[in-house]
Amino acid sequence: MSEPVRQRVQIEGRQLEVSNLDKVLFPVVGFTKAQVIDYYVRIAPVLLPHVADRPVTFTRWPSGVDGKAFFEKNSARHAPPWVRSVTVPSPGSSRGRETLDMVLLSAVPDLVWSANLAALELHVPQWRVDDGGEQLLPDLLVLDLDPGPGTGVVECAHVAHRLRERLVADGLDPVVKTSGSKGMQVYAPIGCADREHPSRYAKQLARELTGETPEQVVWRMEKALRPGKVLVDWSQNNTAKTTVAPYSLRARPGATVSTPLGWDEVDALRDGADPESVRFGTEDVLARVAEFGDLFDVADRHRADLPEV
Template sequence: MAKKVPVKVDGRELTLSNLDKVLYPDCGFTKAEVIDYYSRIAPVLLPHLAGRPLTVKRYPDGVTGQSFFEKNAPDHTPDWVRRVNLPVPGSTKNRESIDFAVIEDLPTIVYYANLAALELHVPQWRVDDDGNALPPDMIVFDLDPGAPATIVQCAEIALMLREVLKAEGLTARPKTSGSKGMQLYADWDCREEPSAYAKRLAQLLEKEHPKQVVSVMAKAARPGKVFIDWSQNNPAKTTVAPYSLRARERPTVSTPLTWKEVESCERPEDLVFTAPDVLARAENRGDLFARA
């Protein structure tokens, strides 16, 4: 029988279970350690989740077991978890709308960590106090390396893209994906439709650097190049949140970077950070992804 542990988090009563279950078998990282990570990283994580409808990727049997995306907050979700009902055109389950959770406090983070929601994904837009969708406030460029390219090549393209964005009056903020690639974000002023804008910049870089950059989704076009995925700006899409864990062999994290780290990247290992690394970084450096 699964051992259950009642806890109180900021006045909310939760029941934690299976704390000793190993979710990352290669390094013995347990559910208790996942909950500990999300609890301690919360001060820098919460600002990037606030107001953003949540999609989680759950791994109840760990990263080597079955996983599933969950957008709809089920009926048994605690009533103190904020939920917003939003339309989902083209839903694969023929639903006209979904009740999305929104993580805005520590108890909600702990609740989802206990569900083995290892990955937290959010869109580039928020909802207002009444739960209505607002225009996008961020734009993202997802840099995905096609083998044998790695995050080292992503770093090179990120530096190019930083200069293009700077010329456009936008300040880019880099982070690792926590997987193979890297992402650049910038505050967005709705000067035009963000996917179209991002696609145009991706095509510009592809034209200038055809041996290094590709802007089309076809896998066949990617080997040895970095795909600049502009489509993540579609309002229906989400991107892994800053400071979210990833379901890799080790508990790697989508980690905000300094531009100095991007500039000095020489090996893929230079930009791999695990949960303990990121906790130490946040303690020493604060939130590197904070808006200016």
């Protein structure tokens, strides 16, 4: 095998090595590693605030999306010394580790470094760490809408609308994004009483929606229950779990992006808009940010305490 073609680049005062820039990582659309790096550099101003102080789990696709992939949490050992890292507990680790050394993406050079590893997807928890690396209480609620067989993003839009109504009634200020794959994710900035509070609240909400429309919604994970229904996955609020970050690429053939939406776009889907209207590639997303700014700006949203459950 030939040696990878490497070159040194200077990004914001940091020197790092990149390799195989012409390698095609998304064959269907001919999207290369150079384009992946370029996208993450250009989207950084709106992406970085959403991953700041959140330990990142990478999904890496070194041979491209048609090859084998792996999740990587214990990633700090690969990182240059200038990339921030944090040691977090790892209870119940399948590899017997008590802790993980995880990366915190804080600046553009960090994104270039991770993109060069073919870390196409960035996944983060709903909590941050403080300056000393201690885990804080969750500051985000997430409800992940996963369409079962026979359903799609339109059905997710109907459920997202109902969730928005319930969250607003509870004093929350929700935002929404595509998963970059088939579904949607509804978030809200929150305060909470303990680490399990968001899961309790989200589970109750998912069960209530299922009880109201059992033919449309399901809250349990069993695959046999899911045809023709949208799963409201409340379990993503477990502090050991992560969800794909806003503006992250997805390892899908079309190089799609998990893209923030306006609630008017959700309403348009409910009214019959083309589902393809909310399927976005990298250039689409960059154009949307230039036009609308960050539609997922939770820092600028009202942060309310979750109701007791």
